[in-house]
Amino acid sequence: MSGTTGSTHPTGPTGSARHLRHAAGGPELGAAMRRQTARLRAEAASDAQPRDRAAADATVLAAWLSPGQRERYAPSLRAVGDLDAFVSRLAEERRVVLEEGAEPVGDEIGSAAQAEDAARQTGLRVLEGVAVTALLLLVVLAAVTTLRDPAPPTELAVRVGPLLAGAVLALVVAAVAASLAVHRRSRAMLDWAVARPGQLGRGVPVRHPLQRASAPTELAISLGLGALLVASVLSVFVGAALLLVDLLLRKGLLGLAPTLTLLVAGAVGLVVVVALGALRSRRTELLLRRGQAIEWRAEGWFDEDPAAREPGGDEAV
Template sequence: MSTPLPPPRHLPHRDGAGPAGLRFGRQAARIRAIVNADLLPEERAEADALVLTAWLTTAQRERYAPTLRAGHQVDEFAQRLADERRVVLEEGTDPVADEADSVAAAERAARQVPLRIVEAVLLLVAAACFALTVASTFRTSDRSIPQDAGPLLATLLVAALLAAAVGMLATSRRDRMLLDWAVSRPGQLGRGLPVRRPLQSDSAGPAIVRSLGPALLLGLGIISIVAGSAILLISLMVRIEVIATDLAPVFLIGGVVCLVTAVVLVHLNGRRVERVVRRARAIEWIGPESGLED
């Protein structure tokens, strides 16, 4: 009976079996392995080329293909790009006179200032709704939830989600513009992108939603399950139908849905971080002063 071949060193083994904690632990281990991997130039060049080929759009690949003397086949493009990257990793690069000024101009043009302003305004709206909710709670004599808390919290949620969406759109557009700059310069993908602010950088909106979203869903799920269980337990103990008994299944099912959603979001965020790390490594600048050629 033959045993399956191990995966290449730049493609860690993926095993979805096992408890969630172990799966997330393996995911974190894969990310650390990508960051700390000590690959041979051929292996890293192949891995970087595959990541870049998948990241670039079809139009960007077609624009850069003539500099690689590659045809229209994706596999051929990836192989030629790997060869270009391998030469840079093994031999280093000579200084390019206009590279620093050109990338600085490209970064200024890709700032996405209008979208960043919209994102900041939405975050301010969310913060104002949160402050008003807290202030109205303290204004009540019995510290109960005020009647206007519902609309305020709904506005906060919508504003936060919109801010995250706008921030992600701005980051995506910035990345595309900088990749457009890279594919317009022969050999630039092989050397990498010497940007001051890394590509795929999260702004405040997406970062807040990604960090607080799963935590809030986890807390809401636990509270819902506890509330539903308490209602059912009280109704069984006193042998009479208490208030909101019919809502107990809703609380229980809603709590389970919240917990499952939180776990899925954490898993997806881990996959996103792994993709970000791979892409950052693929476009890492290998220049005369980077010190990587040593």
């Protein structure tokens, strides 16, 4: 009897789990719950309260907007000609959205998609792609030339030097094109946002992040810093070695001036590398903060997989 009852009305954790899954209302409600869970996890992971986060977002946005964009958006905040009031009221607008969320308004999604399509910067992206392709071809050609035709260093430099110079030029072109494309796209989407009252507080619903570091730009910066670091270290090393030789031989082969020049130049180069590295870190942090400040709070509209937006998930870029 007890066995029959147990099989008809399952009890314990397994039976309860089946009952809860049945009562959840199917995959639609399950997806909604997963989206809500992702939002709660993201908010729990944040160490800032909505009011503090809103104030930080408003400050970043006010600095990011151009003066003309601030002037166009100021009437909706009743803060014309008053930057402090602009930041304060934008922070309040953002706080409400952070605390209560934002439901889609009218043609917001469609209008944002059209604005994003219009801001693609296709010409600059094509130029970036061509420059990256040229960079790869020149590097491969330089490597093949070096491996297939062994030659004295002087002759090899004559052969490979122009190829490497062309590769550096292609990298610079790709980095400039990528940075300019990101800048123009961001400005275009901000123009769209400031034309809609309340949109800055709600965020910008884009399918691809407005602020992200492009690969050519990051590669150019990394190679530039690396080259400067190597040159500075070599300058210090050579200067110290020459100074030591002069002190040991006491003949003044090169004199004190060239040696000190190498040492000072190397030291200055190292200081510049450290300073540029700090600026790069601040730039990366600024990009992240801008992305957070303009984040659209009505989640789930561009998510094919709701779990993809959970902390630690992969985000399409």
